[in-house]
Amino acid sequence: MLGNFYYSNPTKLYFGEDALQNLEVELQKYGDTVQLIYGGGSIKKSGLYDQIIEILIACGKTIVEDGGV
Structure with a gap:
């Protein structure tokens, strides 16, 4: 048993x-690092990947990638 806990995962x-x-x-x-x-x-x-990376860099985010999931 994991004990008592609360989990919330709001999604927009x-x-x-x-x-x-809107990105x-x-x-x-949120913080400085994006997974x-x-x-x-x-x-x-x-081409969506390039658009997202461009926005993340422009916003000064550190990007941690996990491709092939």
């Missing part, structure tokens, strides 16, 4: 063509 999702424009605003609410977890490669083929 943005949908639509302009959804990525910079959301990043301001980027992604799958096999479609994120890179679509």
Whole structure:
């Protein structure tokens, strides 16, 4: 038994063509390091990876990647 504990995992999702424009605003609410977890490669083929990395760098974030998940 793990004992008594409380777990909360609030999630905010943005949908639509302009959804990525909200990333910079959301990043301001969190720390300096971002863990980027992604799958096999479609994120890179679509160009989304490059867009996200560009925003993270512009916001001064340290990026920890875990690809191929």
